Structure formats: C-alpha cells, structure tokens
Amino acid sequence: MADIISHPRSRIAAGREPADGPDLSHGAGDDIIELLFFAYRDFISDPDQILADFGFGRAHHRVLHFVDRHPGMRVADLLDILKITKQSLGRVLKQLIDGGFIVQKPGAMDRRERLLFATCKGAELAARLREPQSRRIRAALAGLSPEAHRQVADFLLAMVNESERQDVADRVYENERPRP
Amino acid sequence: MADIISHPRSRIAAGREPADGPDLSHGAGDDIIELLFFAYRDFISDPDQILADFGFGRAHHRVLHFVDRHPGMRVADLLDILKITKQSLGRVLKQLIDGGFIVQKPGAMDRRERLLFATCKGAELAARLREPQSRRIRAALAGLSPEAHRQVADFLLAMVNESERQDVADRVYENERPRP
DNA sequence: GAGATTATGTCAGCCATATTGACATATTTT
DNA sequence: AAAATATGTCAATATGGCTGACATAATCTC
Numbered sequence: 328m329a330d331i332i333s334h335p336r337s338r339i340a341a342g343r344e345p346a347d348g349p350d351l352s353h354g355a356g357d358d359i360i361e362l363l364f365f366a367y368r369d370f371i372s373d374p375d376q377i378l379a380d381f382g383f384g385r386a387h388h389r390v391l392h393f394v395d396r397h398p399g400m401r402v403a404d405l406l407d408i409l410k411i412t413k414q415s416l417g418r419v420l421k422q423l424i425d426g427g428f429i430v431q432k433p434g435a436m437d438r439r440e441r442l443l444f445a446t447c448k449g450a451e452l453a454a455r456l457r458e459p460q461s462r463r464i465r466a467a468l469a470g471l472s473p474e475a476h477r478q479v480a481d482f483l484l485a486m487v488n489e490s491e492r493q494d495v496a497d498r499v500y501e502n503e504r505p506r507p
Numbered sequence: 508m509a510d511i512i513s514h515p516r517s518r519i520a521a522g523r524e525p526a527d528g529p530d531l532s533h534g535a536g537d538d539i540i541e542l543l544f545f546a547y548r549d550f551i552s553d554p555d556q557i558l559a560d561f562g563f564g565r566a567h568h569r570v571l572h573f574v575d576r577h578p579g580m581r582v583a584d585l586l587d588i589l590k591i592t593k594q595s596l597g598r599v600l601k602q603l604i605d606g607g608f609i610v611q612k613p614g615a616m617d618r619r620e621r622l623l624f625a626t627c628k629g630a631e632l633a634a635r636l637r638e639p640q641s642r643r644i645r646a647a648l649a650g651l652s653p654e655a656h657r658q659v660a661d662f663l664l665a666m667v668n669e670s671e672r673q674d675v676a677d678r679v680y681e682n683e684r685p686r687p
Numbered sequence: 688g689a690g691a692t693t694a695t696g697t698c699a700g701c702c703a704t705a706t707t708g709a710c711a712t713a714t715t716t717t
Numbered sequence: 718a719a720a721a722t723a724t725g726t727c728a729a730t731a732t733g734g735c736t737g738a739c740a741t742a743a744t745c746t747c
Contacts, residue, residue, distance in 0.1 A: 365612060440724085478652065
C-alpha cells in the first residue's frame with residue numbers, strides 16, 4: 328500500500344540533480360503558482376457580496392467592468408477579452424441591459440455593430456465593485472518598495488500570452504486601440 | 508438618450524481633484540485589476556488541454572495540486588484552502604480516488620481523519636499540469652530584474668486576506684504547519 | 688460508559704456559467 | 718446579387734458551485 332504513494336519531499340532533496348529526463352519536481356517559480364491561486368481567490372471574493380445584492384454573479388462583474396472602462400466596446404471585443412462564447416455572454420449581457428446598467432448603440436461607421444456603454448447606474452455599480460479591489464491592491468503595494476508597482480505590473484503583463492500581450496498593454500494603459 | 512451614458516474618460520481628466528465625497532473613478536492600482544484578470548486568465552488556461560485528455564476540469568487540478576504538494580493533508584484542510592463545500596469537493600475527490608490519482612489513509616492519531624496522498628500516477632499528472640505554469644512564470648520573471656521574483660511573491664502574499672496570510676505563507680514555503 | 692462533538696461521506700435538488708450546434712436578421716463588402 | 722460579417726437566439730448539455738438533511742465512525746467530555 329505505502330509503495331504506491333508518492334513522496335514529493337524526497338524528490339526535492341537539496342542539490343539533487345535529475346539523472347534521467349527532465350526534472351518534473353518543484354522548482355523556481357512554483358511558489359508563485361500557489362500565491363497566484365490564493366491572491367486571486369481573495370481578490371475576486373471582494374465584490375461578491377455587492378453583486379449578490381443585485382442578483383448578479385462574477386460574469387456580470389467582468390462584463391460591466393470592461394464596458395465601463397472601455398466605452399464603445401463592441402460585442403466582439405468583449406468576446407475576445409473574456410474568451411467565452413457569444414451564447415454565454417448573451418444571457419449575462421441581456422440581464423445587464425434589461426437592468427439598465429448597460430446600453431447599446433449602433434455603430435456610426437458600421438451599423439451592424441452594437442457598441443456598448445455603461446449607463447450612470449452601471450458606472451456607479453462598476454465603481455462600487457472596483458473600490459474594494461483597488462483598496463486591496465493599494466494596501467498590498469503600500470508595504471512594498473516604491474518600484475514594486477512597476478515590477479508587479481511588468482510581471483503580470485509578461486504572464487499574458489505573448490500573442491496578445493501588446494493588445495492587453497494598450498487596453499490597460501488606455502492607448503486608444505486603432506481598429507482596422 | 509446620450510445623457511444617460513456615463514463618460515469615464517471625462518472623470519479622469521489629468522490633475523482633477525474630487526470636489527465632494529470620495530473619488531470613485533479610476534486611480535492608482537487599477538491597472539493591476541485588469542492585469543490580474545488577463546494574467547490569471549492565461550495562467551489557468553495552460554493545463555486545460557491536458558485535463559481534457561483525462562476527462563477532468565479545473566476543480567480536479569486544484570485538488571490534485573494541493574494534495575500532491577502537501578501530502579497527508581486532511582479533507583478539512585482542503586476545504587479551508589479551496590473555500591468550497593464538502594459536497595462540491597466530494598464529487599471531484601471521488602473521481603480522483605476512483606481514477607487512482609489520490610489515495611486516502613486513516614490518520615494515525617485520529618482515525619476519523621482521511622489523510623490524502625497523491626499516488627505515483629497522481630504525482631505524474633500533477634507534474635505535467637505544473638510544468639506549463641512553471642514555464643510561464645519562469646519566462647515572465649526572466650525578463651525582469653533579479654529582485655522581481657521576491658517583489659512579486661511579496662505582493663501576491665500581501666493580496667491574501669490578512670487573517671490567513673501567515674497560514675498561506677507557511678504552506679507555500681513549506682514550514683511544516685503545527686496542527687493544534 | 689453515556690452523550691456530545693467532530694471528521695467525513697452521501698443523497699437530493701437547485702443555480703450560475705460555461706459549452707456546441709443550428710439557424711435568423713441586418714448590414715456591409717465584393 | 719451573392720458572400721461575408723456582426724449580432725442575436727433557441728435548444729441541449731456539462732461543470733462546478735450551493736443549501737439542507739441525514740448517516741457513520743471515532744474521539745472527547747462529563
């Protein structure tokens with residue numbers, strides 16, 4: 328029985344070098360794997376209570392956040408960002424529109440497009456949801472060195488898939504995205 | 508119609524100070540809100556293809572990861588970490604046990620406890636799942652300054668709820684947890 | 688030792704959010 | 718006119734959360 332049990336600790340004996348094949352045991356950066364899990368777990372839990380008051384879930388938060396931050400966004404842009412299907416987005420977006428948090432306007436150039444905007448009501452909710460998350464981040468950065476904010480932002484950006492990294496940087500830092 | 512639309516850009520005009528009440532518009536650290544979303548989105552997408560080959564989802568990954576990393580963990584420990592109910596854990600854990608990835612052993616001190624261990628098969632899968640995430644993290648850190656790893660780890664730890672921060676640090680850095 | 692508490696498991700049902708596939712409509716492009 | 722695009726919608730399904738109720742075995746307390 329005991330012999331079918333893996334003993335990870337024995338595999339990380341100090342200084343041990345793998346004799347054959349790649350070392351699949353724990354290594355540099357593995358602390359970040361767990362820290363990311365715990366940090367994100369608590370980070371996304373902040374707005375849950377507020378959302379519950381509106382009968383919304385985390386999916387509504389994500390949609391409202393991006394529409395509020397990037398007014399005039401197309402539905403297709405949102406699908407690219409969230410990496411979900413239009414059917415999944417559909418229900419959530421419909422609820423936000425029905426509730427008066429988001430409005431749609433046909434595109435001026437291309438009237439097939441439904442450009443998305445947060446209403447004042449929507450912007451207020453987005454701000455309420457953003458507030459505890461901002462507070463948590465500012466508190467976390469406050470205890471660190473002055474350049475930590477930049478280091479952390481650079482790290483997180485470097486964690487994004489290389490193919491989309493520039494798009495994400497443009498979005499986050501508000502360089503207006505040129506749309507072809 | 509246009510007057511019910513919020514215009515966030517006007518609220519972040521450079522140097523503007525709020526005249527009344529707290530400033531609920533965007534401020535320091537808000538770039539981190541979005542960067543965390545994008546970084547985590549891509550970070551957790553890495554193992555998805557591997558998991559699909561086994562008919563598993565992200566819930567299985569989380570359970571297997573923590574059991575592999577902390578052998579002899581109790582079911583209650585896992586519930587604390589994942590912050591889910593025992594019913595939710597139950598289904599996923601049962602599948603991992605039935606599939607031979609995890610085994611249970613009664614606790615030596617308290618035979619009510621079911622201590623969890625990854626089998627060799629489970630440890631191998633955990634390593635395969637960890638590999639792309641480790642690679643992504645190492646690549647992200649490689650482009651940064653030498654002290655970035657520490658800064659990022661400190662930041663992520665500081666993002667954890669204060670009440671659990673010490674427990675998380677102990678877990679992540681393998682200081683054996685004293686159990687009362 | 689009897690009774691309370693604890694650790695775990697399980698049944699049943701519900702909800703949120705994701706999926707795929709098919710099809711409809713309006714609009715723009717070719 | 719035909720093809721391609723942007724969006725919306727219907728239907729069915731899966732995952733992974735939840736609550737509530739109840740069962741078992743083991744330990745702790747008096």
